[in-house]
Amino acid sequence: MQSKLVKDIKEAIRLSGLSDGMTVSFHHHLRNGDMVAVMVMDAVSELGIRNLNVNISSIFETHEPFIEYIRDGVITGIETDYMGGSVGRAVSEGILEKPVIFRTHGGRPSDIISGASPIDVAFIAAPTADPMGNCTGKFGKSACGSLGYAFADAMYAKKSVVITDNLVDYPLVDFSISEDYIDYVVAVDKIGEPSGIVSGTTKITKDPVGLVIADYAARAIDASGLLKDGFSFQTGAGGASLAAAKYLQDIMLRKNIKGSYGLGGITGYMVDMLNTGCFKALYDVQCFDLGAVESIRTNPNHMEVTAAHYASPTAKSSAVDNLDVVILGATEIDTDFNVNVHTDSNGYIMGGSGGHSDTAAGARMSMIVAPLSRARLPIVVDKVLCKSTPGNTIDVLVTQRGIAVNPLRPELSERFRQAGLPVVDIFELRDAAEKLNGKARKPQLGDREVAKVLYRDGTLLDTIYNVPVK
Amino acid sequence: MQSKLVKDIKEAIRLSGLSDGMTVSFHHHLRNGDMVAVMVMDAVSELGIRNLNVNISSIFETHEPFIEYIRDGVITGIETDYMGGSVGRAVSEGILEKPVIFRTHGGRPSDIISGASPIDVAFIAAPTADPMGNCTGKFGKSACGSLGYAFADAMYAKKSVVITDNLVDYPLVDFSISEDYIDYVVAVDKIGEPSGIVSGTTKITKDPVGLVIADYAARAIDASGLLKDGFSFQTGAGGASLAAAKYLQDIMLRKNIKGSYGLGGITGYMVDMLNTGCFKALYDVQCFDLGAVESIRTNPNHMEVTAAHYASPTAKSSAVDNLDVVILGATEIDTDFNVNVHTDSNGYIMGGSGGHSDTAAGARMSMIVAPLSRARLPIVVDKVLCKSTPGNTIDVLVTQRGIAVNPLRPELSERFRQAGLPVVDIFELRDAAEKLNGKARKPQLGDREVAKVLYRDGTLLDTIYNVPVK
Numbered sequence: 001m002q003s004k005l006v007k008d009i010k011e012a013i014r015l016s017g018l019s020d021g022m023t024v025s026f027h028h029h030l031r032n033g034d035m036v037a038v039m040v041m042d043a044v045s046e047l048g049i050r051n052l053n054v055n056i057s058s059i060f061e062t063h064e065p066f067i068e069y070i071r072d073g074v075i076t077g078i079e080t081d082y083m084g085g086s087v088g089r090a091v092s093e094g095i096l097e098k099p100v101i102f103r104t105h106g107g108r109p110s111d112i113i114s115g116a117s118p119i120d121v122a123f124i125a126a127p128t129a130d131p132m133g134n135c136t137g138k139f140g141k142s143a144c145g146s147l148g149y150a151f152a153d154a155m156y157a158k159k160s161v162v163i164t165d166n167l168v169d170y171p172l173v174d175f176s177i178s179e180d181y182i183d184y185v186v187a188v189d190k191i192g193e194p195s196g197i198v199s200g201t202t203k204i205t206k207d208p209v210g211l212v213i214a215d216y217a218a219r220a221i222d223a224s225g226l227l228k229d230g231f232s233f234q235t236g237a238g239g240a241s242l243a244a245a246k247y248l249q250d251i252m253l254r255k256n257i258k259g260s261y262g263l264g265g266i267t268g269y270m271v272d273m274l275n276t277g278c279f280k281a282l283y284d285v286q287c288f289d290l291g292a293v294e295s296i297r298t299n300p301n302h303m304e305v306t307a308a309h310y311a312s313p314t315a316k317s318s319a320v321d322n323l324d325v326v327i328l329g330a331t332e333i334d335t336d337f338n339v340n341v342h343t344d345s346n347g348y349i350m351g352g353s354g355g356h357s358d359t360a361a362g363a364r365m366s367m368i369v370a371p372l373s374r375a376r377l378p379i380v381v382d383k384v385l386c387k388s389t390p391g392n393t394i395d396v397l398v399t400q401r402g403i404a405v406n407p408l409r410p411e412l413s414e415r416f417r418q419a420g421l422p423v424v425d426i427f428e429l430r431d432a433a434e435k436l437n438g439k440a441r442k443p444q445l446g447d448r449e450v451a452k453v454l455y456r457d458g459t460l461l462d463t464i465y466n467v468p469v470k
Numbered sequence: 471m472q473s474k475l476v477k478d479i480k481e482a483i484r485l486s487g488l489s490d491g492m493t494v495s496f497h498h499h500l501r502n503g504d505m506v507a508v509m510v511m512d513a514v515s516e517l518g519i520r521n522l523n524v525n526i527s528s529i530f531e532t533h534e535p536f537i538e539y540i541r542d543g544v545i546t547g548i549e550t551d552y553m554g555g556s557v558g559r560a561v562s563e564g565i566l567e568k569p570v571i572f573r574t575h576g577g578r579p580s581d582i583i584s585g586a587s588p589i590d591v592a593f594i595a596a597p598t599a600d601p602m603g604n605c606t607g608k609f610g611k612s613a614c615g616s617l618g619y620a621f622a623d624a625m626y627a628k629k630s631v632v633i634t635d636n637l638v639d640y641p642l643v644d645f646s647i648s649e650d651y652i653d654y655v656v657a658v659d660k661i662g663e664p665s666g667i668v669s670g671t672t673k674i675t676k677d678p679v680g681l682v683i684a685d686y687a688a689r690a691i692d693a694s695g696l697l698k699d700g701f702s703f704q705t706g707a708g709g710a711s712l713a714a715a716k717y718l719q720d721i722m723l724r725k726n727i728k729g730s731y732g733l734g735g736i737t738g739y740m741v742d743m744l745n746t747g748c749f750k751a752l753y754d755v756q757c758f759d760l761g762a763v764e765s766i767r768t769n770p771n772h773m774e775v776t777a778a779h780y781a782s783p784t785a786k787s788s789a790v791d792n793l794d795v796v797i798l799g800a801t802e803i804d805t806d807f808n809v810n811v812h813t814d815s816n817g818y819i820m821g822g823s824g825g826h827s828d829t830a831a832g833a834r835m836s837m838i839v840a841p842l843s844r845a846r847l848p849i850v851v852d853k854v855l856c857k858s859t860p861g862n863t864i865d866v867l868v869t870q871r872g873i874a875v876n877p878l879r880p881e882l883s884e885r886f887r888q889a890g891l892p893v894v895d896i897f898e899l900r901d902a903a904e905k906l907n908g909k910a911r912k913p914q915l916g917d918r919e920v921a922k923v924l925y926r927d928g929t930l931l932d933t934i935y936n937v938p939v940k
Contacts, residue, residue, distance in 0.1 A: 001700070001792060002787065002791050002792050004786075004787065132787050132791075132792065133786070133787070160786070169700065169730065169750075170730060170731075170792055171730060171731050171751055171753060171789065171792075173750060173751045173770065173771050173773065174770055174771075174773065175773070178775070178776070178779045179779065179785075179786065179787045179788070179789075180776070180778050180779045180782060180785035180786055180787060180788055181785075181786060182786055182787070183786050230471070230639065260639065260640060260641060261640075261641050280639075280643060281641055281643045283641060300643065300644055300770075301643050301644075303643065303644065303645070305648070306648070306650070308650050309648045309649065309650045312650060315649075315650035315651075316474075316603070316630070316649065316650055316651060316652055316653050317472065317474065317602050317603070317649045317650065317652070318649070318650055319641065319649075321472050321602075322471060322472050322602065322640060322641070
């Protein structure tokens with residue numbers, strides 16, 4: 001029996017030819033439970049390799065050790081679609097000389113496939129793999145479901161290394177990524193912390209404000225003219241978004257509407273919509289909870305899709321192109337409907353586009369659900385600190401004080417009004433938000449570029465500047 | 471709803487930009503029932519496009535109209551892995567100015583992916599598709615099961631056109647090839663003749679000579695040392711090969727041997743071996759009969775693999791690399807164990823390598839099963855007319871008169887003898903064949919190159935010359 005198994009990560013790194021100045025890549029399906037990216041960087045550092053560019057589909061709190069590797073010059077560049085907590089704060093304070101490159105979940109595979117963003121060595125955290133590198137996220141103690149974001153890395157990197165904690169005999173049945181793309185396989189004790197990989201279950205909000213917003217959102221979808229047989233839908237995993245999905249499901253069941261597909265990061269709520277006949281299929285690029293993992297493993301109508309199939313703007317088409325409605329969040333939205341999901345009110349990086357601007361561009365109706373204010377800070381502002389998603393792709397903002405419709409979509413205003421929904425001008429919402437909390441105080445930012453935000457087509461959308469350290 | 475549907479094949483051809491001198495491609499999963507390749511060439515011809523290079527994974531009798539298009543200068547080049555009947559005869563008689571390029575089923579995707587064999591427009595016959603081009607062979611009135619050979623075409627052609635006779639609503643559940651690779655979709659009444667797509671069931675031989683050979687073959691596999699838990703296996707769909715598989719299954723069940731995987735073109739016999747626990751998985755690049763189609767549709771352990779995953783020599787690995795035993799046929803085999811599967815005794819092209827030399831190269835034991843003679847012509851000869859598979863990759867020849875083992879594998883001879891099997895020298899088999907039928911008469915061939923046989927790595931293995939027309 002042939003085998004690509006090598007004894008440890010260091011051996012795989014040596015064999016891959018990784019050296020100073022190259023680009024490594026990681027996927028984020030293990031989310032805040034991921035141990036692989038740091039494990040690999042530990043080995044890289046011990047081998048004395050420096051000056052690496054890290055292309056990782058998302059950065060979570062679990063990747064906090066990156067900060068030390070940035071300080072030490074092991075990591076000198078970061079390309080990502082999302083950057084949470086500690087690393088975001090350090091980057092905002094200027095730890096990295098080169099600006100971070102932010103892409104979208106669709107723009108990332110697009111640039112990897114086109115060669116605009118080449119990868120030297122991809123490290124694929126795989127919950128189950130065989131010794132030739134056939135692998136899947138559906139099985140194993142670290143099961144995460146879909147491996148959608150990892151396909152472009154595996155297929156287009158010069159060398160691809162699978163790292164697994166559940167090595168099975170060849171050949172793996174029901175593989176996702178196939179051996180023809182994989183160079184080396186490493187077996188380790190543990191690739192992830194299960195509690196961080198998937199939340200046990202994602203939860204609907206119980207907050208009364210969130211429930212009002214969810215109710216408006218579901219009714220707006222109902223009134224939009226889009227909710228009919230064949231309806232397709234994506235929603236985030238935030239509490240209000242999930243509540244909106246639940247209310248929407250109630251409407252679909254009551255009206256016996258047979259939708260076509262649910263898309264995106266998938267939760268147990270979307271699985272429940274599949275199982276109750278609201279959709280005939282789920283196209284799943286990432287599983288958010290155990291219900292989704294169980295479903296993708298067992299239900300053939302719940303299918304894994306690659307990130308390119310999900311959202312690449314240069315693919316011949318992608319699933320976002322046919323999306324009817326997407327519900328999205330925002331940390332800020334301005335009166336031009338531009339949305340910020342990258343920075344907080346102090347200008348610190350604490351997020352990223354993920355699939356935000358991809359789905360907003362593709363969907364027939366993109367809907368932001370957000371309260372007027374959070375922690376005494378207005379959400380609706382004159383101008384967002386960072387333009388993550390262009391306002392001309394955002395159609396509707398739903399708040400507890402009413403629904404603002406982008407002037408580009410007058411027909412939606414009309415339909416919402418006819419349905420008795422409280423349509424308001426976005427300037428009114430801004431005023432109400434300011435009245436509640438006072439005018440948003442713009443943070444004083446420095447003049448060093450710490451991140452560049454690329455739109456899904458690769459053009460520069462915005463630049464994020466450093467937060468001066470007091 | 472977006473759609474890539476265009477009104478007919480001509481419209482798809484126009485939109486694709488196809489013009490004189492370009493390369494079009496087709497797959498052969500519809501086998502002798504395929505109507506798509508001719509349908510497309512009819513449209514091409516009517517549009518006045520000429521001088522096309524046709525890259526098609528196999529040519530069957532159904533493609534006989536190609537001859538007229540060659541005469542008319544519409545088709546001026548052919549690249550294929552197999553060429554049957556009428557087209558082979560015409561090519562052998564010199565109808566085509568440029569030599570045909572023969573590849574293997576593994577070499578073809580390898581050269582498409584590397585760019586050595588570029589495709590301008592791929593036409594994908596799809597038994598089921600949605601309007602965005604997600605498609606599969608598993609469902610529909612023209613169901614053919616796996617679409618393994620079509621992936622490289624769809625993924626790497628400049629333009630890819632899906633042609634279906636079962637258009638379903640978006641999104642297709644359980645797709646094989648995904649929309650991100652597809653430019654246009656055409657719906658037609660009928661893509662294939664069901665009786666030609668899959669034989670109702672492939673049949674075991676009843677010929678006593680074939681059964682003797684099959685019995686020797688199964689016992690030789692048993693004696694080889696390879697038949698143990700984890701055993702992997704491929705066999706062709708010829709009557710003696712299938713009988714050997716059946717005998718092998720009996721042995722495996724009796725000895726309670728749990729194999730790993732069955733590979734290749736899959737028949738109902740291999741499905742039966744899966745279902746009785748002889749294998750844990752089937753990796754299926756092509757379905758040969760209805761039993762295989764039904765199984766790949768319903769059994770998650772029966773998986774579609776791409777041609778690259780099956781057999782590409784430049785993939786990082788392929789399934790043939792871990793194959794224990796393959797049973798193959800031959801039209802001729804010489805005393806150096808070189809095998810001819812391209813030409814008949816008159817020098818006419820009537821076949822091709824398919825996966826022959828790929829599996830022979832990969833398998834730990836490659837076994838030719840063949841009678842000493844067919845239609846009064848000896849099978850074992852001094853020198854094959856065409857070297858399709860190099861003798862150093864063929865380990866064993868099984869005939870009704872005994873088993874000849876390649877001198878490169880003395881340990882196999884020893885094991886077979888110990889098991890009481892009739893091991894004979896290949897020269898004895900040649901002599902016996904000649905004694906039965908007289909010495910093989912070499913046909914008088916011309917000096918025009920009508921085909922070049924490329925080995926799986928792209929090197930020239932042999933050249934086929936024209937058969938002079940009397």
